[in-house]
Amino acid sequence: MFGKLDWSAIPFDQPIPLIAAAAIGVILAAVLGWITVKGHWPYLWNEWITSVDHKRIGVMYVMLGVVMLVRGFSDVMLMRTHQAAAFGASQGYLPPEHYNQIFSAHGTIMIFFGSMPFIIGLMNFVVPLQLGVRDVAFPTLNSVSFWLTASGALLTNVSLVIGEFARTGWLPYAPLSETSYSPGVGVDYYLWALQIAGVGTLMSGVNLVTTILKMRAPGMGYLRMPMFCWTALGSNMLIVAAFPILTATLAMLTLDRYLGFHFFTNEAGGNPMMFMNLIWAWGHPEVYILVLPAFGIFSEVFSTFSSKPLFGYRSMVLATLFIVVVSFTVWLHHFFTMGAGGDVNAFFGISTSVIAVGTGVKVFNWLFTMYGGRVRFDTPMLWALAFVLYFVVGGMTGVLLAVPPADFLLHNSMFLVAHFHNVIVGGVIFGAMAGYEYWFPKAFGFRLDEGWGKLAFWLTVVGTVVVFGAFYIVGLEGMTRRLQHIDNLAWYDWIMVALAGTLLIAGGVLAQIMQLVVSIRHRDRLRDETGDPWDGRSLEWITPSPPPVFNFPVLPDVHGEEAYWEIKQRAIEQQQLSEVPDYQPIEMPRNSPTGVITAFFCTFVGFALIWHIWWLAALGLVGAYVTFVVFAWRDEVEFEIPAEEVERIDRARRESRQVILERGAPA
Amino acid sequence: MSDHKRLDGDRNDSAPGDEGVNTHEPLSGVKGYAIGLALASLLTAAAFILPGTGLIWGPAIPAALVVLAIAQMGIHLVFFLHITTGSDNQNNVIALAFGVLIVALVVLGSVWIMNHLHHQLMTPADMMRMMR
Numbered sequence: 001m002f003g004k005l006d007w008s009a010i011p012f013d014q015p016i017p018l019i020a021a022a023a024i025g026v027i028l029a030a031v032l033g034w035i036t037v038k039g040h041w042p043y044l045w046n047e048w049i050t051s052v053d054h055k056r057i058g059v060m061y062v063m064l065g066v067v068m069l070v071r072g073f074s075d076v077m078l079m080r081t082h083q084a085a086a087f088g089a090s091q092g093y094l095p096p097e098h099y100n101q102i103f104s105a106h107g108t109i110m111i112f113f114g115s116m117p118f119i120i121g122l123m124n125f126v127v128p129l130q131l132g133v134r135d136v137a138f139p140t141l142n143s144v145s146f147w148l149t150a151s152g153a154l155l156t157n158v159s160l161v162i163g164e165f166a167r168t169g170w171l172p173y174a175p176l177s178e179t180s181y182s183p184g185v186g187v188d189y190y191l192w193a194l195q196i197a198g199v200g201t202l203m204s205g206v207n208l209v210t211t212i213l214k215m216r217a218p219g220m221g222y223l224r225m226p227m228f229c230w231t232a233l234g235s236n237m238l239i240v241a242a243f244p245i246l247t248a249t250l251a252m253l254t255l256d257r258y259l260g261f262h263f264f265t266n267e268a269g270g271n272p273m274m275f276m277n278l279i280w281a282w283g284h285p286e287v288y289i290l291v292l293p294a295f296g297i298f299s300e301v302f303s304t305f306s307s308k309p310l311f312g313y314r315s316m317v318l319a320t321l322f323i324v325v326v327s328f329t330v331w332l333h334h335f336f337t338m339g340a341g342g343d344v345n346a347f348f349g350i351s352t353s354v355i356a357v358g359t360g361v362k363v364f365n366w367l368f369t370m371y372g373g374r375v376r377f378d379t380p381m382l383w384a385l386a387f388v389l390y391f392v393v394g395g396m397t398g399v400l401l402a403v404p405p406a407d408f409l410l411h412n413s414m415f416l417v418a419h420f421h422n423v424i425v426g427g428v429i430f431g432a433m434a435g436y437e438y439w440f441p442k443a444f445g446f447r448l449d450e451g452w453g454k455l456a457f458w459l460t461v462v463g464t465v466v467v468f469g470a471f472y473i474v475g476l477e478g479m480t481r482r483l484q485h486i487d488n489l490a491w492y493d494w495i496m497v498a499l500a501g502t503l504l505i506a507g508g509v510l511a512q513i514m515q516l517v518v519s520i521r522h523r524d525r526l527r528d529e530t531g532d533p534w535d536g537r538s539l540e541w542i543t544p545s546p547p548p549v550f551n552f553p554v555l556p557d558v559h560g561e562e563a564y565w566e567i568k569q570r571a572i573e574q575q576q577l578s579e580v581p582d583y584q585p586i587e588m589p590r591n592s593p594t595g596v597i598t599a600f601f602c603t604f605v606g607f608a609l610i611w612h613i614w615w616l617a618a619l620g621l622v623g624a625y626v627t628f629v630v631f632a633w634r635d636e637v638e639f640e641i642p643a644e645e646v647e648r649i650d651r652a653r654r655e656s657r658q659v660i661l662e663r664g665a666p667a
Numbered sequence: 668m669s670d671h672k673r674l675d676g677d678r679n680d681s682a683p684g685d686e687g688v689n690t691h692e693p694l695s696g697v698k699g700y701a702i703g704l705a706l707a708s709l710l711t712a713a714a715f716i717l718p719g720t721g722l723i724w725g726p727a728i729p730a731a732l733v734v735l736a737i738a739q740m741g742i743h744l745v746f747f748l749h750i751t752t753g754s755d756n757q758n759n760v761i762a763l764a765f766g767v768l769i770v771a772l773v774v775l776g777s778v779w780i781m782n783h784l785h786h787q788l789m790t791p792a793d794m795m796r797m798m799r
Contacts, residue, residue, distance in 0.1 A: 213758050241769045277780055281773050328772045332780060340783045 003612035004185065009163045014098065020074075021161040050591040052139035053549055054128050057146050059443055061121025062436065064150055069114040069429075071157070073509060075106035080502040086485045087492050099484040100167035101186065105156070107170025108190060111286070112197055113153040115424070118432045119293045120149075120204055123232045126439060127208060129540035129547065130226045132217025132556045132563065135589065137210035140631065143595030145204035151599040152197025155606050159189040163610070166190040169482070171283065172253065174264030174275040179257050185610050191254050192606035198247050205239030208232060217539070219558035223317070226538040227303075227310055230317050231296030234324045235289050241328070242285035249278040273338055280331040288327040290424070292320060294431025295362055298384045301434050302366045304534050305381035306373030309562055312365040319361040326355045336407045345404040352402035356395055363388060378534070379453035383434035386461045387426055394422030397472070415475025418468040425464050433457075433512075441533045445545045446523040452515035460508030466501030470494040530659050537565040544653045550588055550641060553650040554581045568660065577657055583647045587638040594631040598624050703746025710739045 011017055035041060048056055078094065079102055086092030094102065128136055136142050159165040166186040168177045177187045212233045216225070225233075253275065255261040262270035303310040310316065332340065332348035366388060375381070397419040401407050410416055441447045474494040479486075486495070519526055531544040539556055540547075542564045560566050571577050601623035608616035714735045718728045744750040750759050 237765065241765065245773065271781070273784055274777075274781060277777050281777065325768070328769055329776070331776075338784065339788045340780055341787045344780055344783045 001613075003608075003614070005162070005611040005613065009185075009611075010161060011164075016078075016094075016098070017160050024157075045593075046591065049596050050143070050593040052135070052143050052589050052591055052595075054124050054136045054139065054142060055443065055547060055551075057142050058121045058123075058125025061117045061124055061146055061149070063121075064146075064153060065114055065116070065118030065121055065432070068109050068117065068153055070509065072106050072110040072114050073506075075102050075109070076502060077506065078102050079106065080499045083483065083486065084495055084499045086483075087495075088487065088489055091485060094484070096484045097164075097167060100482075101165040103482055104166045104169050104186075104190075105159075108166075108194075109153075109156060110424075111170065111290075112194060113149070113156060115290050115428050115432070116197075116201060117149055117153075118436075119235075119290055119428065120201070122297065122432065122435045122439065123208055123235070123293055124204075125443060126435075126540060127211060127229055127232050128215075129442070129543065129551060130229050130538050131212065131215065132220060132539045132552060132558065133211070133215045134551050134555075134586070136207050137215055138207050139589040140592045140594055141203055142207055143592065144598055145200040145207065145595075147595040147599030148200030148203075148602060149197045151603040151606065152193040152195075152200070154603055155189060155193040155196065155610075158607070159186065159193075163189065171279050173279075174253065174256075174272040175266050175270075177253060177257075178265050180265075187253075187257065188610040191250050191257070192609050195247065195250055195254075196602050196606050198243055198250075201239060202243045202247070205236040205243065208236040209240060212236070217552075217555045217558050217563075220563065223314070224558055224561050224563065226296075227299035227313065227316055228293070228296035228538075231292040231299070231320050234320045235292040237324055238285045238289045238292070238327065242282045242289065245278060245282040246286075249275065249282065252278075276335045276338060277331075280334040281328075283334065284331040285327045287424070288323055291427040291431070292323065294387075294427050294435075295320070295359075297431045297435040297438070298366060298387055299362075299369075300538065301380045301384045301438055302369045304438075304536050305376045305378060305384075306370045307376070307535065308369055308373040309537070309565075310365070311368035311371075312361075313561060315361055316365055319358040319365075323355060323358040326351065326358065330355055333402055333407070336404045337411045349402050349404050349407075353399050356399050356402075359391075359395060363392060378437075379448070379450055379457060380434045380438040380534075382454065382457050383430045383437065386457070387430040387434070390426035390430070390461070390465070391423060394419060394426050398423060410475065412481055413475040414471045414479045414481055417481045418471035418475055421464075421471070422468050425468075430461075433460075438534065439540070441528040442531075442540055442543075442545050442547070444523075445528055446519065446526040447528055447533055449515050449519045449522065449526065452511055452518055456508045456511035456515055458508075459504050459511055463501045463504030463506075463508055466504060467498045468501075470498040470501065474498075529656050531653065531656065532568075532660060537562045539563045542567065544656065548649050550586045550646070553583060553586075553646045553653075571657075572661055575661060577654055577661070580654075583643040583650065585643045586641045586646055588641060590636060590639055592631065592634075594627055597627045601627065699746055703742055706742045706746070707739060710735050710742065 035044065048060065051057065079099070082092040082094045082099060086094075092099075124136070124142065128134065156165070163185040166172055166177070166182070166189065168182060168187060168190075172182075172187050172190055175181060212225070212229055252261070252263040256263050256265060256270070262268040264270050264272050264275040266272065299310050299316060330348060330352045332344065333352045336345050336348070366384075377385075397415070401410060401416065401419055437448055437453055471494075474491050477491060477494075479488070479491050486492075528545045531547075532541040533545070534541070539552075539558075542556060543551055556563060556567070567578065601620045603620075605617050605620035605624065608614070608620060714732055717723055717731060717735075723731050744763070748759065748763070750756065750763060
């Protein structure tokens with residue numbers, strides 16, 4: 001009846017996961033209870049859960065990302081404290097099989113359910129606003145994408161209490177991940193959680209590529225798009241091109257595990273090396289999927305806070321497209337030591353060094369954007385500045401690792417761990433934080449508290465420098481990654497330094513949460529009345545904060561590279577706003593529960609397949625398909641907002657805009 | 668190029684699959700799809716029938732099949748994927764080129780890497796021989 005699932009799946013003998021799960025359960029029950037008592041369910045259901053508004057979906061993506069980043073960070077605390085207590089005679093407090101699950105869950109969650117939703121959420125929220133359009137190309141599909149991602153995240157976290165997670169590392173290398181070496185359900189959790197979330201990511205990629213190529217405001221040619229839209233285009237092209245490779249590779253591993261195939265096994269003609277090859281053919285583009293949008297965020301931030309147009313816009317576009325293509329020619333540098341010969345290693349070593357040129361172009365453009373500008377050091381700009389310093393170090397150690405002979409020494413060492421955290425934390429996480437601080441006022445209508453924001457910034461940046469600085473050193477001294485127990489006492493001091501740095505980052509995380517709490521409490525004082533709190537340059541700042549559901553009462557007419565800046569300057573010069581437009585009724589897509597219901601069924605499909613509960617899997621698939629059919633046969637697609645309503649909303653906006661005219665009045 | 672194109676005014680520039688898309692193409696709508704289907708079926712049938720008929724010299728059959736396959740791809744591209752030389756077909760063409768490039772990189776790269784590995788490393792059988 002329940003396949004492999006019985007009471008032994010729940011780890012009653014392990015206090016840590018049980019207590020953690022109980023705590024999460026209590027918090028969840030409290031939140032759900034509070035929502036029920038306060039009667040917020042109709043609001044949540046109508047305005048958020050079934051919403052197809054790109055802004056709402058973007059916010060939910062970011063919320064999922066934030067929660068999962070904190071979840072992944074709790075794994076960090078476990079790993080750092082455990083390693084600090086696992087030297088020589090002392091054994092630490094995590095048994096090997098549990099420790100292995102923790103580092104695997106850390107990587108999986110941070111990449112797939114922390115960084116990806118955060119970055120996709122920012123793209124979802126910002127791209128249509130910057131392009132000057134009302135929504136993404138396929139609004140309901142967008143909702144399905146989000147809920148499928150949430151479904152994958154849920155499955156990953158369910159593994160904490162029911163069964164186990166993979167012990168294979170964040171990429172389940174064969175043959176370790178085959179049934180002969182990983183007979184439990186851990187790898188199955190990994191496979192199905194990622195397949196479900198991966199479908200969501202792929203659809204989100206298709207959606208955003210279509211939006212950018214097909215739905216720009218009148219006059220917004222490709223070379224007038226803000227830089228963030230360009231990098232979002234690059235990132236989503238990579239999603240469309242690379243995620244099918246991940247899906248196919250994981251499907252082959254699934255066939256090996258479920259139906260006795262031999263794609264990646266040791267015996268019967270299987271080839272485990274092929275798994276490494278294919279997973280990294282997806283894995284390296286994935287790095288750029290994450291970091292390209294972050295580059296876009298920094299471009300926006302540098303230009304806005306330097307009060308100057310972005311330096312070298314066209315070279316920035318070229319560098320982005322260069323990275324998109326070249327990111328598909330470097331994947332072997334993840335397994336130089338696999339045993340390919342000199343010419344293969346040399347080719348991929350050189351191509352890896354070459355891809356750094358694209359990033360180098362960008363770094364110089366950011367520096368020249370600041371040069372001669374009036375630089376304002378608000379929190380988003382601080383993150384951007386720290387990113388440049390930090391990322392250049394990470395990039396240079398990357399070029400060092402791209403030299404095959406050096407890589408043979410440093411492969412799988414803590415030096416490597418330091419390198420990729422250096423670029424992913426310094427690039428993606430700093431970028432996500434800069435974007436969060438920068439666009440938060442747009443999303444919610446009030447600014448974030450600067451004091452707590454700066455405290456969080458300094459704690460986090462100093463903490464990461466300390467942690468990964470220690471990792472670089474200890475890696476050069478020969479420490480390998482993923483050690484559950486450490487014999488060499490010479491590394492003790494550096495591991496303690498890393499622990500201290502981790503505590504600093506924990507302080508940063510707390511300060512970040514405090515910033516949100518304090519800002520919500522003082523939201524009236526921090527209110528953004530004008531919709532343009534940073535003196536911005538692109539179209540999202542022409543709308544009020546938060547933007548109305550239709551974003552723009554009339555689609556803006558774009559005449560140059562910095563669409564909003566030109567409109568604003570013209571208005572300030574002439575000391576009057578543009579003419580009152582002729583308002584027309586606006587058609588907007590209807591909300592739809594398709595996304596959340598599909599994901600509901602998909603969660604059961606995933607859970608059932610993990611535990612071999614075949615009837616439930618069939619039931620879930622039928623449910624998901626029926627949901628799709630019901631949606632496909634819908635009659636009313638859109639609702640209309642009357643012209644008077646549009647005019648009423650826009651009148652309020654125009655009144656608040658008057659403030660900007662006075663603020664920027666020529667002396 | 669598209670710099671000054673007013674996207675709202677150019678309704679022909681809509682997504683593939685939209686109703687009314689490609690109506691300005693010579694082979695549009697149901698007629699286009701019907702011709703495409705007929706040609707595709709013809710080429711598929713030919714691939715199965717020709718080798719048995721003896722019309723083609725035996726050793727040339729693989730080459731003939733390759734020719735038919737390439738023709739088949741062409742039919743699909745023109746009639747189903749609407750890759751034409753039309754002015755607003757840029758996106759489709761670029762998407763196709765990008766897709767072909769990525770597939771080529773990954774497939775050829777994998778073949779190269781795995782072949783190289785095969786030459787460099789001992790197979791289990793080699794290892795057994797060496798250990799003897």
